[in-house]
Amino acid sequence: MNTPNEFALQMRHVSKRFGGVQALDDVSLEVKVGEVHCLAGENGCGKSTLIKIVTGVHPPEHGAEISVFGHPVAAYSPTLARASGIAVIWQDLALFPHMSVAENIGFDEMVGAKPHLANLKSIRKRAQAVMTRLGVSLDLDARLNTLPIAERQVVAIARALISDARLIFMDEPTASLTQSETDALLDIVRTLSANGVAIVFVSHRLAEVLDIAERVTVVRDGRMVGVYPTKDMTQSRLGELMTGSSLESKVSARDMSSAEAVLDVVGLTRRDEFEDISFTVGRGEVVGVIGLIGSGRTELAHALIGMSQPEAGTIRLNNASISPRSIRDAIKVGIAYVSEDRLSLGLVQQQSIADNAVVSVLSRLLGYLGLISASKKSNLVDDWIERLAVKIGTSKDAVSTLSGGNQQRVVLAKWLATEPKLLILDSPTVGVDVGARAGIFKIVRQLAEQGIAILLISDEVTEAYFNSDRILHMADGRIQSEYNPIQTTVAALEEQIYA
Numbered sequence: 444m445n446t447p448n449e450f451a452l453q454m455r456h457v458s459k460r461f462g463g464v465q466a467l468d469d470v471s472l473e474v475k476v477g478e479v480h481c482l483a484g485e486n487g488c489g490k491s492t493l494i495k496i497v498t499g500v501h502p503p504e505h506g507a508e509i510s511v512f513g514h515p516v517a518a519y520s521p522t523l524a525r526a527s528g529i530a531v532i533w534q535d536l537a538l539f540p541h542m543s544v545a546e547n548i549g550f551d552e553m554v555g556a557k558p559h560l561a562n563l564k565s566i567r568k569r570a571q572a573v574m575t576r577l578g579v580s581l582d583l584d585a586r587l588n589t590l591p592i593a594e595r596q597v598v599a600i601a602r603a604l605i606s607d608a609r610l611i612f613m614d615e616p617t618a619s620l621t622q623s624e625t626d627a628l629l630d631i632v633r634t635l636s637a638n639g640v641a642i643v644f645v646s647h648r649l650a651e652v653l654d655i656a657e658r659v660t661v662v663r664d665g666r667m668v669g670v671y672p673t674k675d676m677t678q679s680r681l682g683e684l685m686t687g688s689s690l691e692s693k694v695s696a697r698d699m700s701s702a703e704a705v706l707d708v709v710g711l712t713r714r715d716e717f718e719d720i721s722f723t724v725g726r727g728e729v730v731g732v733i734g735l736i737g738s739g740r741t742e743l744a745h746a747l748i749g750m751s752q753p754e755a756g757t758i759r760l761n762n763a764s765i766s767p768r769s770i771r772d773a774i775k776v777g778i779a780y781v782s783e784d785r786l787s788l789g790l791v792q793q794q795s796i797a798d799n800a801v802v803s804v805l806s807r808l809l810g811y812l813g814l815i816s817a818s819k820k821s822n823l824v825d826d827w828i829e830r831l832a833v834k835i836g837t838s839k840d841a842v843s844t845l846s847g848g849n850q851q852r853v854v855l856a857k858w859l860a861t862e863p864k865l866l867i868l869d870s871p872t873v874g875v876d877v878g879a880r881a882g883i884f885k886i887v888r889q890l891a892e893q894g895i896a897i898l899l900i901s902d903e904v905t906e907a908y909f910n911s912d913r914i915l916h917m918a919d920g921r922i923q924s925e926y927n928p929i930q931t932t933v934a935a936l937e938e939q940i941y942a
């Protein structure tokens with residue numbers, strides 16, 4: 444017999460429709476007290492929607508049964524959810540950039556149900572206690588926008604704990620984190636779970652899902668696939684359950700040594716960032732760059748697209764020397780840049796998908812896109828949206844209605860519409876599900892075959908391994924060595940990096 448409190452959460456028969464989109468269709472989710480439970484499924488399958496229902500953001504359709512810590516819930520609201528011990532760490536964290544760490548942690552207390560506790564001094568004290576419990580230390584007076592993403596995440600977790608949350612939803616918490624930051628976060632999750640806090644964890648990184656969760660609920664296209672213990676699960680099996688088809692990775696490296704150089708970098712140096720960097724990317728070649736955070740990989744990309752200026756060295760594109768002083772300069776000469784941070788990439792959330800993809804921003808930057816007729820513009824967008832398999836109602840819908848991973852695809856569409864000679868991808872599949880990753884890399888491969896030179900910077904060794912023709916390993920601001928995927932293994936590369 445189940446004791447009433449064995450479950451932190453029981454949801455049954457949950458459905459949700461948005462206009463013509465059936466986001467959820469009779470889904471269940473059960474989470475035990477102190478359990479780490481993953482919610483897995485492709486982009487747009489309804490994970491965030493399910494979380495929004497438990498937390499009272501959206502009401503479910505009639506017929507849903509929800510109980511929290513053994514208590515049935517009739518009508519849900521964010522206040523009620525918080526009062527019953529539920530907290531969410533949203534995909535975009537939902538913190539206040541201009542407020543201090545302490546104010547962010549105490550925000551719910553300051554505006555919430557117990558205004559008499561709105562005493563910053565007591566909040567500071569409790570915030571400190573929460574951080575001790577998490578085994579982290581942050582400056583309570585630091586402004587949030589001065590902190591790296593990983594620390595902001597800790598702030599969001601601390602905010603949940605200060606209000607005594609016993610069931611915490613984390614919607615893709617590791618999407619913008621590096622491997623070591625992810626490891627630190629997973630340690631925090633384990634600590635929470637050992638303290639009896641139940642965690643529902645959403646991630647597209649299957650290795651991480653299998654590592655952290657005891658059980659995983661798989662949803663496909665808004666419908667339940669099943670609930671599985673992770674003990675005997677493999678990544679490829681989980682991928683199959685999510686997509687409904689089998690995914691197999693093969694090394695795709697080709698010998699591109701005779702391709703003419705599109706990008707030719709010699710001796711590029713910027714103090715404290717990278718030093719004496721020399722490499723080429725040939726026409727149609729995909730060159731992977733792997734390395735830890737701080738290795739200089741992203742800084743190198745920034746210099747190539749004019750976001751920063753190197754102090755020494757040369758950059759040549761199709762044999763002409765360039766020194767872009769701004770992203771605009773870089774775009775003009777034919778460089779495109781897709782980075783991991785879609786939120787800062789200027790997707791205008793309230794604008795339509797079409798406008799975002801053709802990009803008011805870029806057309807202004809580019810001039811020539813501005814000359815394209817409206818009908819040609821919408822063809823261009825429709826074409827990319829179709830090729831990238833963005834899951835949308837119509838391209839006139841606002842970007843904010845898209846799931847996170849689909850927003851990332853719109854970012855890609857927008858850059859591809861500029862028809863670049865060199866495409867720099869910096870962790871392009873963060874937050875994108877396994878099936879779609881395969882789709883994106885198929886497109887990357889096609890782009891390469893059309894002659895675009897591609898520099899693929901990646902946090903995930905497997906991603907670089909399977910999709911590059913050559914791999915450069917960066918550490919301490921320098922290129923340490925070059926690998927041919929055909930002659931090495933993922934394990935050997937990982938050993939190099941984490942050595």
Ligand SMILES: Nc1ncnc2c1ncn2[C@@H]1O[C@H](COP(=O)(O)OP(=O)(O)OP(=O)(O)O)[C@@H](O)[C@H]1O
Nearest residue numbers: 461466486487488489490491492844845846847848
């Ligand atoms: N407010 C809304 N209005 C209209 N459609 C919506 C709204 N919110 C979500 N949807 C649609 O519901 C479906 C499920 O979206 P949801 O955000 O739950 O996906 P997800 O599983 O979290 O995906 P991802 O992994 O990409 O974050 C998508 O088709 C999405 O476009």
Ligand SMILES: [Mg+2]
Nearest residue numbers: 490491846847
């Ligand atoms: Mg989501």
